[in-house]
Amino acid sequence: MRPHEIEQIKSSHLFHDMADEHFSSLVTAAYLQRFPAHVQLLHEGDRPDFLHILLEGGVELYSRHDGRETIIAIIRPVTTFILAAVVGDFPYLASARTLEAARILLIPAESVRAIADKDAAFSRSLVRELSLAFRGVMRELKNQKLRNSAERLANWIIRTDSVSGRSGRFTIPHDKRRLASLLGMSPENLSRSLVTVSGHGVKLNGRTVVIEEPDRLATFAKPSTTIDEAEN
Amino acid sequence: MRPHEIEQIKSSHLFHDMADEHFSSLVTAAYLQRFPAHVQLLHEGDRPDFLHILLEGGVELYSRHDGRETIIAIIRPVTTFILAAVVGDFPYLASARTLEAARILLIPAESVRAIADKDAAFSRSLVRELSLAFRGVMRELKNQKLRNSAERLANWIIRTDSVSGRSGRFTIPHDKRRLASLLGMSPENLSRSLVTVSGHGVKLNGRTVVIEEPDRLATFAKPSTTIDEAEN
DNA sequence: CGAAGCGTTGAGAGCCGTCAAACTACGTGG
DNA sequence: CCACGTAGTTTGACGGCTCTCAACGCTTCG
Numbered sequence: 001m002r003p004h005e006i007e008q009i010k011s012s013h014l015f016h017d018m019a020d021e022h023f024s025s026l027v028t029a030a031y032l033q034r035f036p037a038h039v040q041l042l043h044e045g046d047r048p049d050f051l052h053i054l055l056e057g058g059v060e061l062y063s064r065h066d067g068r069e070t071i072i073a074i075i076r077p078v079t080t081f082i083l084a085a086v087v088g089d090f091p092y093l094a095s096a097r098t099l100e101a102a103r104i105l106l107i108p109a110e111s112v113r114a115i116a117d118k119d120a121a122f123s124r125s126l127v128r129e130l131s132l133a134f135r136g137v138m139r140e141l142k143n144q145k146l147r148n149s150a151e152r153l154a155n156w157i158i159r160t161d162s163v164s165g166r167s168g169r170f171t172i173p174h175d176k177r178r179l180a181s182l183l184g185m186s187p188e189n190l191s192r193s194l195v196t197v198s199g200h201g202v203k204l205n206g207r208t209v210v211i212e213e214p215d216r217l218a219t220f221a222k223p224s225t226t227i228d229e230a231e232n
Numbered sequence: 233m234r235p236h237e238i239e240q241i242k243s244s245h246l247f248h249d250m251a252d253e254h255f256s257s258l259v260t261a262a263y264l265q266r267f268p269a270h271v272q273l274l275h276e277g278d279r280p281d282f283l284h285i286l287l288e289g290g291v292e293l294y295s296r297h298d299g300r301e302t303i304i305a306i307i308r309p310v311t312t313f314i315l316a317a318v319v320g321d322f323p324y325l326a327s328a329r330t331l332e333a334a335r336i337l338l339i340p341a342e343s344v345r346a347i348a349d350k351d352a353a354f355s356r357s358l359v360r361e362l363s364l365a366f367r368g369v370m371r372e373l374k375n376q377k378l379r380n381s382a383e384r385l386a387n388w389i390i391r392t393d394s395v396s397g398r399s400g401r402f403t404i405p406h407d408k409r410r411l412a413s414l415l416g417m418s419p420e421n422l423s424r425s426l427v428t429v430s431g432h433g434v435k436l437n438g439r440t441v442v443i444e445e446p447d448r449l450a451t452f453a454k455p456s457t458t459i460d461e462a463e464n
Numbered sequence: 465c466g467a468a469g470c471g472t473t474g475a476g477a478g479c480c481g482t483c484a485a486a487c488t489a490c491g492t493g494g
Numbered sequence: 495c496c497a498c499g500t501a502g503t504t505t506g507a508c509g510g511c512t513c514t515c516a517a518c519g520c521t522t523c524g
Binding site (some may be wrong): 044045063065066068070072083084085087088090091092093094116117120123124126127128130131132133134135137138139140141142144145146147184222224225226227 | 277304315322326348371
Binding site (some may be wrong): 409 | 471
């Protein structure tokens with residue numbers, strides 16, 4: 001692992017406050033692994049072996065049920081995932097596969113739990129991280145229950161622009177079919193929703209999205225701090 | 233507060249492992265309050281003042297957005313709620329109101345956070361509680377994205393029977409309109425979904441639900457351990 | 465007895481999914 | 495360089511799911 005990456009992980013909220021000694025022991029127990037694109041990382045229902053930290057590339061969490069499949073989340077570096085399953089030794093509620101080639105740090109689940117028991121500061125960070133994760137899913141649940149598909153798309157555009165620097169222009173970072181699944185609609189319906197938002201201040205060109213009239217888009221999307229805000 | 237209730241709280245997962253001294257200090261800082269039915273307890277967007285523990289009665293968490301409203305959860309004793317907001321001092325993502333008269337223990341949020349910082353065992357319990365809460369919402373998100381309304385109803389029936397003793401007979405513990413909102417559908421649609429499940433081994437009489445042919449119901453509902461299982 | 469609230473039913477419209485076909489972009493091999 | 499194949503996307507047609515609106519019956523309670 002590259003030194004600046006160790007730094008980066010150590011400086012993230014989850015690991016920042018813990019004893020250096022414990023952090024080292026986590027890192028030395030860990031495996032850094034490269035995966036090619038479209039490789040299955042986790043199977044829903046399995047028990048967790050490793051806490052995963054995505055350092056590079058992209059990963060999708062998805063779930064299948066009775067012939068249907070939906071994307072739960074798309075993960076970009078640097079992000080730790082399946083934390084809730086790891087700390088409680090619970091079976092995964094979703095499967096994971098790489099979207100592109102990815103570098104992932106694998107920390108043995110047993111080590112994470114052992115150090116969570118020993119290191120109070122780490123345990124406090126886990127509390128914070130899990131409460132944020134909880135709120136993230138809660139927001140997504142509200143997004144699904146309180147909005148129709150065009151509104152979900154419009155707010156996704158606002159949010160994505162927001163995290164990519166508010167330049168008013170960005171590129172959809174994957175298939176449109178994946179975006180459709182993430183937003184909870186069919187690919188065909190996403191096409192139509194894209195046409196709909198085009199009538200509300202957005203210009204589209206392939207995967208390039210340009211927000212030409214932010215106010216008109218916001219009027220249509222009606223973003224809410226208790227659904228869309230990212231960082232708490 | 234009644235002595236057996238203090239026992240009951242202390243013996244719950246969240247408080248069981250913490251130092252007695254810290255538990256006492258939480259309880260002495262707490263207020264026990266009675267609320268009549270249909271009283272607003274919390275407003276979405278506010279900051280948390282107290283951790284709430286429902287001792288008696290019923291509470292609903294709900295959220296409004298752009299003229300729509302949906303019930304997020306219906307809470308029955310003994311259950312603590314809004315934990316994620318309290319530990320991180322984050323604004324509520326949902327509002328809460330009593331369904332019936334309720335007795336609620338209110339522990340100052342500041343005390344909870346202070347003792348979470350001091351008591352490592354309590355912090356570990358919080359980790360566990362929050363990971364379970366996370367998984368609960370995640371399951372609900374999957375329920376919404378992967379099932380249609382009749383399937384959600386059928387699985388709700390199976391789950392409700394399951395927690396009420398698997399007798400094959402129970403009473404819907406509130407309005408049907410609330411059940412509809414909880415399940416993510418309109419009241420009219422719930423009526424029709426009830427007709428649908430009646431064709432799959434369920435007998436209905438007002439709010440009384442009788443599962444006459446569990447196998448047929450299960451065949452229709454297709455319950456899944458990674459969506460419906462309650463306790464992990 | 466009358467009023468009000470809840471639940472059900474029917475009609476209609478809109479949202480959304482499925483299926484099929486056409487179109488596009490892109491890369492490959494001839 | 496071009497023809498072609500493939501995967502992704504778009505469009506149209508259609509049907510089904512779900513919501514809204516309205517009417518009606520039932521129960522409860524004043």
